[in-house]
């Protein structure tokens with residue numbers, strides 16, 4: 088018996104602009120699969136439960152002439168990103184129906200999987216080691232995280248965003264109690280966890296986001312000062328509430344220049360991402376004009392790539408962050424979009440300033456168990 092097997096295809100490179108659902112990302116409902124009889128060839132068949140729209144997927148859509156930290160997405164193939172899936176059938180030893188798998192896979196309802204890299208075991212401190220080769224689809228078995236969190240936590244605090252916030256702060260922040268950190272895009276998946284980790288370190292936190300609801304959310308997470316950058320200019324907020332010891336940059340562009348202005352001597356800048364520039368041609372991006380301040384103030388500027396820190400800081404992350412969650416000191420929130428057919432919209436919304444009005448990490452529910 089055939090079952091519909093819809094997918095989201097990467098149909099066309101978007102150049103420097105925002106991807107358009109239906110043009111660059113196309114929902115294709117034409118395919119079907121025989122779930123009982125499809126050959127597994129020694130692999131296993133998964134059903135996708137959730138997928139995670141993330142900014143790095145935009146980087147994978149770049150033109151072939153542009154080099155970067157990740158491989159290029161393949162035109163005509165389904166999108167590949169982080170998914171949570173459940174095993175339906177298996178010919179692979181150690182993989183059984185009902186097992187939950189997390190990792191890079193197709194944005195489609197059902198997939199015959201060739202890869203399975205290992206087992207994530209929080210108790211034993213065994214964690215995934217994703218490489219930057221995002222063409223390789225790799226799934227890892229995951230267990231219910233201590234039986235008390237929803238699976239979607241693997242996309243927020245227990246996944247890439249949590250790891251990014253933890254690794255960046257530990258590797259480069261050099262945080263000292265009483266210092267002040269400014270976090271742009273503070274209501275994002277990364278920013279919302281970072282606010283809490285920074286408070287745990289005894290930092291005073293200033294955070295900004297693109298809506299009043301997000302400002303309330305950032306306050307609820309512990310931000311000492313939270314503001315809407317659309318109604319309060321960043322410079323005005325930092326003039327009133329600075330100076331800064333650390334600037335965590337999630338947005339790039341003008342925000343970096345303004346933060347440099349308000350950093351103290353020996354301040355640190357952690358460049359985590361530049362989402363304001365991902366859909367803008369290089370000639371139209373904001374050039375930072377005050378780099379001479381870096382020298383005058385002896386600032387340290389770091390470029391962060393989370394995968395680089397997994398081996399060194401991953402074990403500490405998996406020891407410390409689930410414990411902070413259990414104590415209620417770090418919380419996470421995911422907001423859900425229902426249906427694979429809405430995945431492209433959820434992704435593109437997230438790429439826009441003030442875009443996702445919902446709070447917390449965007450997650451797309453593809454199927455319910």
Ligand SMILES: NC(=O)c1ccc[n+]([C@@H]2O[C@H](COP(=O)([O-])OP(=O)(O)OC[C@H]3O[C@@H](n4cnc5c(N)ncnc54)[C@H](OP(=O)(O)O)[C@@H]3O)[C@@H](O)[C@H]2O)c1
Pocket residue numbers: 140141142143247248251272273274275276277278295296297298301337338358359360361362363364391392393394437438439440441442443447448449
């Ligand atoms: N270095 C690494 O290893 C690493 C790993 C993961 C993520 N990142 C980066 O971290 C940042 C946050 O990622 P995330 O997954 O946490 O994001 P997210 O939860 O998907 O949130 C993205 C948010 O960015 C803001 N935004 C979008 N376009 C913007 C623009 N033009 N100007 C200002 N803000 C804009 C929007 O919030 P507002 O309402 O605030 O506008 C949007 O909701 C991104 O830059 C991402 O690339 C880096």
